[in-house]
Amino acid sequence: MEKIQTAIIGGGAAGLMLATSLKTSGKTVVFERGERVGKKLSATGNGQGNITNLAAEREEYFSFSGGAALSREIVARYNPQSLLSFFEHAGLLLQADERGRVYPAGRQASALTDALRFLAAKRGVELCVKSRVLDLEKQGQGFVLSVQTDENPARKIYAEKVVLCTGGTVARSFGTDGTAYALAQKFGHTLTPLYPSLVQLKADSKELRALKGIRVADAEVTALFSERAGGELHGRSIKVKGDIMFADYGVSGDSIFRLSAFLTHRIQDGVTISIDFLPEFEQAHIFAALQRKRETFPELATGELLCGFVNNQIARVVMKRANGDLRAAARSVKAFTLTVTGHLGLDLAQVTKGGIRMDEVDSDLQSKKQKGLYFAGEILDIDGQCGGYNLQWAYSSARTVAAAIDKEMEKARGQV
Numbered sequence: 001m002e003k004i005q006t007a008i009i010g011g012g013a014a015g016l017m018l019a020t021s022l023k024t025s026g027k028t029v030v031f032e033r034g035e036r037v038g039k040k041l042s043a044t045g046n047g048q049g050n051i052t053n054l055a056a057e058r059e060e061y062f063s064f065s066g067g068a069a070l071s072r073e074i075v076a077r078y079n080p081q082s083l084l085s086f087f088e089h090a091g092l093l094l095q096a097d098e099r100g101r102v103y104p105a106g107r108q109a110s111a112l113t114d115a116l117r118f119l120a121a122k123r124g125v126e127l128c129v130k131s132r133v134l135d136l137e138k139q140g141q142g143f144v145l146s147v148q149t150d151e152n153p154a155r156k157i158y159a160e161k162v163v164l165c166t167g168g169t170v171a172r173s174f175g176t177d178g179t180a181y182a183l184a185q186k187f188g189h190t191l192t193p194l195y196p197s198l199v200q201l202k203a204d205s206k207e208l209r210a211l212k213g214i215r216v217a218d219a220e221v222t223a224l225f226s227e228r229a230g231g232e233l234h235g236r237s238i239k240v241k242g243d244i245m246f247a248d249y250g251v252s253g254d255s256i257f258r259l260s261a262f263l264t265h266r267i268q269d270g271v272t273i274s275i276d277f278l279p280e281f282e283q284a285h286i287f288a289a290l291q292r293k294r295e296t297f298p299e300l301a302t303g304e305l306l307c308g309f310v311n312n313q314i315a316r317v318v319m320k321r322a323n324g325d326l327r328a329a330a331r332s333v334k335a336f337t338l339t340v341t342g343h344l345g346l347d348l349a350q351v352t353k354g355g356i357r358m359d360e361v362d363s364d365l366q367s368k369k370q371k372g373l374y375f376a377g378e379i380l381d382i383d384g385q386c387g388g389y390n391l392q393w394a395y396s397s398a399r400t401v402a403a404a405i406d407k408e409m410e411k412a413r414g415q416v
């Protein structure tokens with residue numbers, strides 16, 4: 001049976017980062033079930049590759065199983081600056097936008113994959129595509145992997161260390177259908193509840209038919225939801241500024257993706273979003289302008305008075321909601337509420353909320369249940385906000401595991 005030192009299962013963002021980061025001389029192989037590595041990474045940020053966010057160290061990562069503090073520690077240790085210098089050494093130029101989102105200067109996400117592939121090859125790491133790991137068994141000090149390839153339905157490989165970098169259970173067309181959780185469950189690991197994050201939201205309103213297809217740039221959108229603390233529900237709100245798009249099912253767009261990270265697991269407790277279509281104008285100013293317009297153009301139907309302030313369709317819907325009352329219309333155009341009833345599901349989401357429980361891994365992200373088994377990336381119960389936070393986690397977690405394996409291997413070889 002072929003023997004290797006480290007088997008990295010999953011050739012996505014975390015797996016490739018790990019492949020480039022291990023320093024030990026033992027053989028490392030990445031097993032990727034898809035036809036190429038980094039397929040999802042090459043599609044990130046609308047194909048532009050939003051690799052991190054300069055605020056990643058300051059913002060919260062979410063975890064159901066008590067992993068938020070450890071994720072913060074790990075992201076602080078391998079922080080955005082460390083990631084920037086990593087990619088600069090890999091031959092890329094990176095640029096941040098006004099929201100701290102960092103992209104390769106050429107705005108091509110595939111450049112990130114190419115850089116990682118190139119670095120991995122330079123380090124002598126073997127990248128095996130069309131190689132799906134179907135089973136993992138403990139044998140002696142290591143593990144035996146059963147790998148399905150075109151040529152061999154059950155290729156057996158012995159690895160001293162195994163890292164599960166198989167991602168979550170969203171965007172299944174990228175090979176992340178959730179089946180790989182079983183490789184960890186076999187060793188007694190358990191999953192938190194799983195939800196889609198960074199996803200479109202469903203809303204319940206007859207008005208959506210009239211608004212379908214409209215995109216509003218730079219709306220201010222506030223999510224109002226309840227948070228459980230000490231067994232009780234407490235009201236909380238989060239406000240973001242960005243675009244919002246209306247569809248027959250509900251709403252999407254940058255502002256909604258950002259808010260969804262806080263909401264998808266809370267919908268059953270009641271979630272409302274409130275849209276300010278005119279954040280630059282005070283309500284009193286809008287009311288005065290409406291009054292002036294009615295006096296100047298008495299022949300104009302009341303339903304049309306908001307036209308010219310906002311998109312005409314939105315104007316008519318808001319005025320109808322306000323029953324033609326100008327004060328209510330001025331209020332509603334700054335706080336147009338929709339009740340959130342659901343989301344568009346795992347397939348259309350970008351990130352999995354939930355995963356392998358964080359209280360089942362140690363601070364090196366090694367399994368507490370099976371020595372030699374590690375985790376990196378989205379497979380774990382850590383998810384970040386929209387804007388580069390999730391790739392930062394893939395990087396930081398992969399680096400943590402690489403450092404831990406290097407240390408272990410050095411120790412085992414009596415070098416320390």
Ligand SMILES: Cc1cc2nc3c(=O)[nH]c(=O)nc-3n(C[C@H](O)[C@H](O)[C@H](O)COP(=O)(O)OP(=O)(O)OC[C@H]3O[C@@H](n4cnc5c(N)ncnc54)[C@H](O)[C@@H]3O)c2cc1C
Nearest residue numbers: 010012013014033044045050133167175377378388390391
């Ligand atoms: C459309 C889209 C856009 C996104 N944009 C951004 C963005 O701009 N910024 C950001 O920070 N995040 C973004 N994300 C999220 C980010 O891509 C993920 O969080 C990140 O890729 C997770 O890295 P990972 O290595 O853990 O998993 P993945 O990158 O999902 O990789 C997992 C890999 O494991 C392979 N695999 C699974 N099971 C097996 C098996 N049994 N055997 C072998 N291989 C297996 C899969 O084929 C896959 O290639 C985006 C996600 C999507 C879907």
